Amino acid sequence: MDAKQLQSYKQHSTLLSQFIVRLSAFYEGLSDDLDKELQTLRGHLSGTPNFTLATVSINKLNRALQSQEITVKKYNADAIARLEKSIKVLQKVVFENEALKQNATKQLITLHQPVGDLFSIYPLFQQALDLHHSALTGQFPDALNTPTTADNADPANPLYKSILEELNQLLDSYAQKMPNDVKLLDIKNKLSSGMDEDELLKSCVIVLRMIVQDAMSEASLTGKVIQSLHNSLAKVGNEIQVSMEDSRSQFKQRQAGNAVLQSHIETIEEAVNHSESFDTLKEQTQYCVQNIAQTLNQQIQADTAGQEQLMNLLGSMQSRIEQLQQQTNIYKKKLAEQLSLSQTDPLTRLPNRQAYNDKLSKAFQKWQDTSEDLAVAIIDIDHFKSINDRFGHAAGDKTLQVVGRHLKQHLSKDAFIARWGGEEFVLLLPRNTMKEVKDGLEKMRQALSELPFKFKQEKVTITASFGASLFKKGDTPEQVFDRADNYLYQAKREGRNQVVTD
Numbered sequence: 001m002d003a004k005q006l007q008s009y010k011q012h013s014t015l016l017s018q019f020i021v022r023l024s025a026f027y028e029g030l031s032d033d034l035d036k037e038l039q040t041l042r043g044h045l046s047g048t049p050n051f052t053l054a055t056v057s058i059n060k061l062n063r064a065l066q067s068q069e070i071t072v073k074k075y076n077a078d079a080i081a082r083l084e085k086s087i088k089v090l091q092k093v094v095f096e097n098e099a100l101k102q103n104a105t106k107q108l109i110t111l112h113q114p115v116g117d118l119f120s121i122y123p124l125f126q127q128a129l130d131l132h133h134s135a136l137t138g139q140f141p142d143a144l145n146t147p148t149t150a151d152n153a154d155p156a157n158p159l160y161k162s163i164l165e166e167l168n169q170l171l172d173s174y175a176q177k178m179p180n181d182v183k184l185l186d187i188k189n190k191l192s193s194g195m196d197e198d199e200l201l202k203s204c205v206i207v208l209r210m211i212v213q214d215a216m217s218e219a220s221l222t223g224k225v226i227q228s229l230h231n232s233l234a235k236v237g238n239e240i241q242v243s244m245e246d247s248r249s250q251f252k253q254r255q256a257g258n259a260v261l262q263s264h265i266e267t268i269e270e271a272v273n274h275s276e277s278f279d280t281l282k283e284q285t286q287y288c289v290q291n292i293a294q295t296l297n298q299q300i301q302a303d304t305a306g307q308e309q310l311m312n313l314l315g316s317m318q319s320r321i322e323q324l325q326q327q328t329n330i331y332k333k334k335l336a337e338q339l340s341l342s343q344t345d346p347l348t349r350l351p352n353r354q355a356y357n358d359k360l361s362k363a364f365q366k367w368q369d370t371s372e373d374l375a376v377a378i379i380d381i382d383h384f385k386s387i388n389d390r391f392g393h394a395a396g397d398k399t400l401q402v403v404g405r406h407l408k409q410h411l412s413k414d415a416f417i418a419r420w421g422g423e424e425f426v427l428l429l430p431r432n433t434m435k436e437v438k439d440g441l442e443k444m445r446q447a448l449s450e451l452p453f454k455f456k457q458e459k460v461t462i463t464a465s466f467g468a469s470l471f472k473k474g475d476t477p478e479q480v481f482d483r484a485d486n487y488l489y490q491a492k493r494e495g496r497n498q499v500v501t502d
């Protein structure tokens with residue numbers, strides 16, 4: 001080897017050593033054993049490289065890297081499984097947000113593609129993070145290819161909107177229970193004047209804490225009532241036990257007394273049969289009669305004491321049972337109130353969706369049994385958002401109350417109305433032909449459009465769109481509801497303020 005070749009060889013080996021040192025630093029962090037060996041290798045190659053020792057180190061690293069490959073594959077598979085799980089959870093949470101739901105589905109499809117190396121997992125994490133970020137803030141990063149909004153708490157974001165609505169409804173129901181609660185009033189005020197994302201989250205936490213506390217005190221009250229019922233029943237049980245034992249011992253005493261009486265009577269019989277003189281007979285009989293009178297007296301006393309005891313016991317049992325009845329009545333009333341509260345929309349005081357579902361299942365059963373006509377109608381106030389936007393949330397609330405009352409007033413006795421949610425109401429109309437349903441809804445619609453609303457000195461016309469459908473053979477409640485809902489959207493599409501039916 002000449003000097004030139006030697007020089008070139010030295011240059012190559014220095015370059016290679018530097019490259020290996022850099023590459024080894026890049027791979028640091030995969031495992032402690034690898035890190036140690038990589039450090040050793042870097043030591044052998046830095047300064048004046050010692051290739052003999054470096055070769056030993058490289059051989060060791062080769063073996064270690066082979067087993068690391070399996071670990072990395074497992075790590076990738078685990079990470080993908082976790083990502084999939086978290087996106088599926090997210091999908092359930094954002095089920096009302098079409099854009100997010102679609103992005104989540106796209107992500108799931110990407111996650112099903114094979115992932116080879118360690119680095120291709122990072123973009124997947126990045127996408128999942130973006131998706132979660134969008135769900136939390138309503139912002140859609142460019143990576144998700146969806147429109148972005150500058151404002152985190154974009155009021156047009158459906159998720160933000162639905163959280164606001166839910167919060168509003170919760171506040172309404174709690175405001176009835178605690179009309180003077182400062183925190184609730186504060187949240188209500190902030191809600192009506194607009195909330196940013198931070199405030200919305202803080203308010204949700206406060207309301208959640210309130211719900212948990214309420215549920216806990218409810219449970220503790222229930223526990224106390226049950227405990228008190230249990231104690232009263234245990235006392236009644238003990239008293240009955242004592243009374244039964246007393247009765248048993250009284251019965252034994254009476255039997256003993258009867259035996260004494262019997263023996264005195266037998267003695268008299270004996271005396272009558274065998275006495276030799278009248279005086280002896282008289283003496284013996286007198287003695288026995290005295291004993292009989294004494295025994296009878298004792299028995300009468302014991303009976304009276306026993307009866308008094310029994311009367312006392314019955315008296316105390318009666319008052320305890322009355323007490324129990326009072327307690328159970330109070331509790332029954334409370335349960336009935338709770339049931340009615342849980343089935344009532346706090347704002348309009350109309351039955352809520354839960355109550356509608358209960359009523360529907362009964363009405364559906366009846367329709368199956370009797371085949372009597374049954375219709376479902378859905379009513380949606382037109383451009384309701386603009387009432388909120390122009391006159392404020394409180395005006396929107398008032399409108400919902402007035403419209404709810406108006407609709408209820410126009411219903412026949414056996415019809416049922418519930419607030420479905422937001423600005424939507426749902427009706428169950430039994431024993432009406434389609435024509436009768438349509439005529440009735442038409443009158444309702446007409447009368448609503450003539451109601452004199454006035455906000456901030458401005459006269460406002462409120463109208464609503466109606467969709468209705470009759471149960472037909474083989475229908476499920478969901479199918480009828482969907483048909484009515486489609487008619488409602490047809491009414492909206494065709495200009496609003498109209499009724500569309502089968």
Ligand SMILES: Nc1nc2c(ncn2[C@@H]2O[C@H](COP(=O)(O)OP(=O)(O)OP(=O)(O)O)[C@@H](O)[C@H]2O)c(=O)[nH]1
Pocket residue numbers: 161165168169347380381382383384385386388392393394395396397400421422423492496
């Ligand atoms: N004040 C108030 N507003 C509510 C309540 N529930 C829902 N909303 C609002 O109702 C509005 C409904 O708006 P959209 O679904 O866009 O419908 P819309 O403006 O009625 O328009 P169309 O239905 O298409 O005629 C949203 O702005 C909700 O915030 C509530 O309890 N009180």
